[in-house]
Amino acid sequence: MDNIAIQADKLTKRFDDFTAVDAITFDVRQGEIFGFVGANGAGKTTAMRILCGLSRPTSGAATVAGFDVYKEAEKIKKNIGYMSQKFSLYEDLTVMENITFYAGIYGLSDREIKERGAKLLDRLGITHEAKTYVASLPLGWRQKLSFSVAVIHQPKIVFLDEPTGGVDPVTRRQFWDLIYEAADSGITVFVTTHYMDEAEYCNRVSVMVDGRIDALDTPSNLKKQFNVDSMNKVFYQLAREAKRSGD
Amino acid sequence: MKQFFAFIRKEFYHVFRDKKTLLMLFGVPIAQVLLFGFVLTNEIKNSKIVVCDYAKDYASQEVIRKIEASRYFNVQKASMSHDQIEAAFRTGEIKMAVIFPADFYSDLSHLNKAQIQVIADASDPNTATTLTSYLSSILNDFQTEMISTGKVPYTIKPEVRMLYNPELLGAPNFVPGVMALVLMLICAMMTSVAIVKEKEMGTMEVLLVSPLKPYLIIIAKTVPYLLISLLNLTAILLMSVYLLDLAIKGSIVLLFAESTLFIISSLALGLLISVRAESQMSAMMTSQMSLMLPTMLLTGFMFPIENMPVAMQVVSYLIPSHYYYVIVKAVMLEGLGFASIWRETLIMAFITLVLVGINIRSFKTRLA
Numbered sequence: 001m002d003n004i005a006i007q008a009d010k011l012t013k014r015f016d017d018f019t020a021v022d023a024i025t026f027d028v029r030q031g032e033i034f035g036f037v038g039a040n041g042a043g044k045t046t047a048m049r050i051l052c053g054l055s056r057p058t059s060g061a062a063t064v065a066g067f068d069v070y071k072e073a074e075k076i077k078k079n080i081g082y083m084s085q086k087f088s089l090y091e092d093l094t095v096m097e098n099i100t101f102y103a104g105i106y107g108l109s110d111r112e113i114k115e116r117g118a119k120l121l122d123r124l125g126i127t128h129e130a131k132t133y134v135a136s137l138p139l140g141w142r143q144k145l146s147f148s149v150a151v152i153h154q155p156k157i158v159f160l161d162e163p164t165g166g167v168d169p170v171t172r173r174q175f176w177d178l179i180y181e182a183a184d185s186g187i188t189v190f191v192t193t194h195y196m197d198e199a200e201y202c203n204r205v206s207v208m209v210d211g212r213i214d215a216l217d218t219p220s221n222l223k224k225q226f227n228v229d230s231m232n233k234v235f236y237q238l239a240r241e242a243k244r245s246g247d
Numbered sequence: 248m249k250q251f252f253a254f255i256r257k258e259f260y261h262v263f264r265d266k267k268t269l270l271m272l273f274g275v276p277i278a279q280v281l282l283f284g285f286v287l288t289n290e291i292k293n294s295k296i297v298v299c300d301y302a303k304d305y306a307s308q309e310v311i312r313k314i315e316a317s318r319y320f321n322v323q324k325a326s327m328s329h330d331q332i333e334a335a336f337r338t339g340e341i342k343m344a345v346i347f348p349a350d351f352y353s354d355l356s357h358l359n360k361a362q363i364q365v366i367a368d369a370s371d372p373n374t375a376t377t378l379t380s381y382l383s384s385i386l387n388d389f390q391t392e393m394i395s396t397g398k399v400p401y402t403i404k405p406e407v408r409m410l411y412n413p414e415l416l417g418a419p420n421f422v423p424g425v426m427a428l429v430l431m432l433i434c435a436m437m438t439s440v441a442i443v444k445e446k447e448m449g450t451m452e453v454l455l456v457s458p459l460k461p462y463l464i465i466i467a468k469t470v471p472y473l474l475i476s477l478l479n480l481t482a483i484l485l486m487s488v489y490l491l492d493l494a495i496k497g498s499i500v501l502l503f504a505e506s507t508l509f510i511i512s513s514l515a516l517g518l519l520i521s522v523r524a525e526s527q528m529s530a531m532m533t534s535q536m537s538l539m540l541p542t543m544l545l546t547g548f549m550f551p552i553e554n555m556p557v558a559m560q561v562v563s564y565l566i567p568s569h570y571y572y573v574i575v576k577a578v579m580l581e582g583l584g585f586a587s588i589w590r591e592t593l594i595m596a597f598i599t600l601v602l603v604g605i606n607i608r609s610f611k612t613r614l615a
Binding site: 053054074078084086087097100102105107 | 249250252253256257260265448449452453454455456458
């Protein structure tokens, strides 16, 4: 059980009579890049919010980094990083101030902040932009910075909620290089997306339809199972049966 | 604790980097004090007044001569009817009317007391008070002279009627009002906008996922505004003492303690708004409609509460700024101590507690 990063068992979230997440069950192994795909409104974000401790499940069980989502939300929070689909840096702060702030609220020491901050800037090749306001950075850079900031405290798991919305394929590819580096260093990556080319990059993918997980396997196995040549087609076959329309 | 300070530092960056916020935080209070102060506290000279002398006797002539000699008045003698005087007030021709009744001197000599009627245009309350006090001192002069010439001590009782604004609200009263307004503005409005901004930008989620406790996030968001409010309070007090010559009669410590209580209640109101508002715009509108306007209109700062319809009076008793206004007036202008304002303090503390309670509850349900 040691190498299980996330475990969900019949996890369910209902809002009044609407079941956003319908008894989903899955395991995520440590160091894995786990993709969560689905149409808008399929329940991806809600599921992720539960795992991050932002929302309480209605029923079912789940552990994140070995901690229970009902009782140990505080411990979970210390062990995860999070990047939301909205842009999560402060535009009126400089690049370095953003790094310092996020590293600061995770309790990193001044020395660690300085060292890791310098390394991060160097890795992204924006050392000369340390004092630039984030507002004047191009979107692609901001997203890469955003991701790097989300893992600056070296969490066990990082949750990425549609991290690459609105950027070009080249930047997206660079972004995925960062994700691979994080995974290589042992960080488990849990990523939601609706870009099917990104689904191909994941170790394993789960496809959500109407709050349920209708398929879960490696991209190549899924393609074999549905007898198609791309994740795109896998997704179309599953999503056609969806009753909920996206918002 | 280190996390907490990292957060507060970030909040100060937000405040000091946004020119509009800065203007709101420091420009508005200063402008308000200066505007209210200088518009309402000019010295009055050569005011046109009308004197109707129905007595035309020795005493009335003597008083009128003294009034004419004063540099404050520009006297116009006439025997006008009440309606004519009223009309003259309405057109703004005159600021004050002094009427001597027909039997002024005989009353004075036989009854040892006489009355004159003084009508002032109190739509500008400061002018009205100043003019009537000038007149009273002239009458006092006259009486002292009469006594010193060996005659029986007379009393002339000016019967003063303040037209249009019997409450005489003016300069001294506006400072407590401005204080309530400014603190409300900074604490409630700016805080709610600052928090809603994080929601709108999506950074709030990232903060909630962090190990920082939610209540610490909220406290860290409010701390800069609390400090700035206290700074503003100090600035307003300094300006009223040194620019408006309005001395603080009571204890400054008490004043700051009560202000802190009010600030906390305003912060709680701001939080309440921020929980419900989805955009910065709606947070701003909500705080203006539900906090600023009531503070301005219903605390007694601009309009006397006694003259309001009962329903409005009831509403005014629910607003913390109402109590704060009463407290500041008592401490600052009347020099009263805690003994005379404990009731208001208690009510304000109670309202604050209720607000904080509601906030804690809604914060918990939001996470569910």
